[in-house]
Each structure stands twice: as C-alpha cells, then as structure tokens.
Amino acid sequence: MLDFLRQEKISEKLIAEIKHYRNFYKVNPDVEYRIPTPKYNYYGKEIWEEAITAIICGENLLLVGPKASGKNVFAENLSAAFGRPLWDISFHVNTDFSSLIGEDTFKNGQVVLRHGPIYECAALGGFGVLDEINMARNESIALLHAVLDFRRVIDIPGYDRIPLKDSTRFIATMNYGYAGTRELNEALVSRFMVIDMPTISSENLMKLLRQEFPNMKDNYVEQFTGLFKDLQKKSENSEISTKSVDLRGLLSSIHLIDRGLKASRALEMGIVNKSFDNFEREIIEDVIHLRIPENVERSEIFSN
Structure with a gap:
C-alpha cells in the first residue's frame, strides 16, 4: 500500500x-x-x-x-x-x-x-x-x-x-x-x-480499469469509462434512477466478458437488470449501445 x-x-x-x-x-x-x-x-x-x-x-x-x-x-x-x-x-x-x-x-x-x-x-x-x-x-x-x-x-x-x-x-x-x-x-x-467523498473521476476510473484489466485495449478503457459517466449524468439529470449507476456491477460485467460471455448479456446482468422499470431499462440499454456495440467480441476488447 x-x-x-x-x-x-x-x-x-x-x-x-x-x-x-x-x-x-x-x-x-x-x-x-x-x-x-x-x-x-x-x-x-x-x-x-x-x-x-x-x-x-x-x-x-x-x-x-x-x-x-x-x-x-x-x-x-x-x-x-x-x-x-x-x-x-x-x-x-x-x-x-x-x-x-x-x-x-x-x-x-x-x-x-x-x-x-x-x-x-x-x-x-x-x-x-x-x-x-x-x-x-x-x-x-x-x-x-x-x-x-x-x-x-x-x-x-x-x-x-x-x-x-x-x-x-x-x-x-x-x-x-x-x-x-x-x-x-x-x-x-x-x-x-x-x-x-466525490464520485470517481474519469481519470481515476481509467486507472482502476487498467489496474483490474491490464489486458483491456485503451479504446475500450475509454468507452467503459464513458459509459459509466454517461449513466451517472443521466441519473444526475433525473432521467434514470441511481440503481444502474453501479461501479461494482460494471466491473463484474467486464469480468464476465473477459471470461467469454457476450458483452450485451454481461452488461444486462450487471447494469441493465438493476432497474425494474421497463422504460428506464430501455434508456440504459440505449446508453450502453452507444458505447459498446451489441455484437462486440471479447477479442475486440482485450488484447489476449
């Protein structure tokens, strides 16, 4: 330490x-x-x-x-x-x-x-x-x-x-x-x-992602950071609740992707399904798809 x-x-x-x-x-x-x-x-x-x-x-x-x-x-x-x-x-x-x-x-x-x-x-x-x-x-x-x-x-x-x-x-x-x-x-x-305690900054979130996933490609470090910040902004503007602004959920989803689960399914489990309102879930899915393509393969996100 x-x-x-x-x-x-x-x-x-x-x-x-x-x-x-x-x-x-x-x-x-x-x-x-x-x-x-x-x-x-x-x-x-x-x-x-x-x-x-x-x-x-x-x-x-x-x-x-x-x-x-x-x-x-x-x-x-x-x-x-x-x-x-x-x-x-x-x-x-x-x-x-x-x-x-x-x-x-x-x-x-x-x-x-x-x-x-x-x-x-x-x-x-x-x-x-x-x-x-x-x-x-x-x-x-x-x-x-x-x-x-x-x-x-x-x-x-x-x-x-x-x-x-x-x-x-x-x-x-x-x-x-x-x-x-x-x-x-x-x-x-x-x-x-x-x-x-302030919410985690983009710079510090990228540090965290690089520490946790050293084999993640730089462009996806930026995209996952941007995804979390987009959800945070939606919540601050009262467009969605805080349920899906879940950093633990994001990190767990990325671990599932690294293990081979399809990105859309992993993010659904870790982020989208934290909300139980259908309209809110649609908004969250739209935010995710703007950053992470639905059919993206693991090899596109990680270098090995």
Whole structure:
C-alpha cells in the first residue's frame, strides 16, 4: 500500500507518519488475519491526505457521499495502509447495545460477556468500519458517544469500564436518501471529522480499469469509462434512477466478458437488470449501445 501511495504522490511526510504508526502500534498476532488485502485501490490524492492526517491526529472519520464514491473501498484501504485489523459493523434498524458491545452467555458454567465487534475493535486497537451508520436508530448508537469522543471508553453495566487502545479508530460511512436512512444527530456527527467523498473521476476510473484489466485495449478503457459517466449524468439529470449507476456491477460485467460471455448479456446482468422499470431499462440499454456495440467480441476488447 505504501508503494501505491507514492504512486499517487501522497506526501512523503505523511507516508513516514504511517510507517511510524505501524512500528509504534504492534498488532496482536491473533488478529493479524483481519488486516485486509484490498481488491481495489482508492484513487484520490486529496482525500487520502485528509484522511491520513485525521487518523494520525487521533480522529475518527465519517465518509459521506453518493453511491459509487468508494467509501467502503477507501475504509478498507486505510486499514491496509496503517496495517490495522479491520472490523466491519453493518448498521440497521435493529442495531442495539448487545449487537455492538456484546451480550451475556454461558461458558464453563458461568455467565460471561460474549464480546461484540465494537468491544473487540476497541480492546485490540483495530479500525472499525461503521457501515451505513445513518440506518440505525439514534437511541441505539448513543452508546457510541463515549467511544468516539475524548473519553474513549466503553462502560459496560455489570462488567467493567474498558478504555480504547490508542491505535483504535472508527470510520463511519453513510449515503443520503436511501430507504431506511435518517439524519444523524448533532452529538454523533460532532465526534467525527467528515470527508465528503466525490464520485470517481474519469481519470481515476481509467486507472482502476487498467489496474483490474491490464489486458483491456485503451479504446475500450475509454468507452467503459464513458459509459459509466454517461449513466451517472443521466441519473444526475433525473432521467434514470441511481440503481444502474453501479461501479461494482460494471466491473463484474467486464469480468464476465473477459471470461467469454457476450458483452450485451454481461452488461444486462450487471447494469441493465438493476432497474425494474421497463422504460428506464430501455434508456440504459440505449446508453450502453452507444458505447459498446451489441455484437462486440471479447477479442475486440482485450488484447489476449
């Protein structure tokens, strides 16, 4: 990851700070398996430098942005860059204290606390990704206040007061406008440094495609990038919904094409069929056919 950061021209001073962080905060061997090896790299120099600086200063992060802005990819990249074990904590309307911190259970004839992901992350100095934090009820995540502010403790009734390891950081993600989401209360937001994640630029999307598909011909790198941006623009103009503006779907479709599936069928599975409105599907198909010919062969897209 550090070589990648140098390629992205991240400040050498910040890279040196990351190396110091890695050397100073040792990882418990029992959880080394949790240090991620990212499938995708996040491209964006300014966002990287903002996040690295905040983490070094002991801050927690809230990544806010639209669909396909790479929030979870970036959170995983940060964990890998700092060499920290990662806990993914998905929030929903039924998220409560026990699902985050832990609950009573029997072990060897005694009642003990079965540790939840927040507890483990805090006690072992990991990075906790609080995914879609605005899907949980405010009252259920109020318990995070003491975890995220200057106190940095978990006070568990009937058990103990657990201080967070100095290396522990929490990275929350959220989208606006999804079904089931709600506004975060001010008290919670004030405990984060907030990064507004931009949608991926054409230049960075081409970098991603070249990394993922090194044998793709340059003209099709440009066409698939243009296809994604065309769909994005249609969505911004309210001509289609955001359902088909799906970067994961695009990458998966290209993988299917690389394996020999006809391009039109692969893109139908990965992009077109994400919409369930017939009129919208026709618009999406028209956008695709302007960029990717319906009968294009794999050999025209890939060099070998």
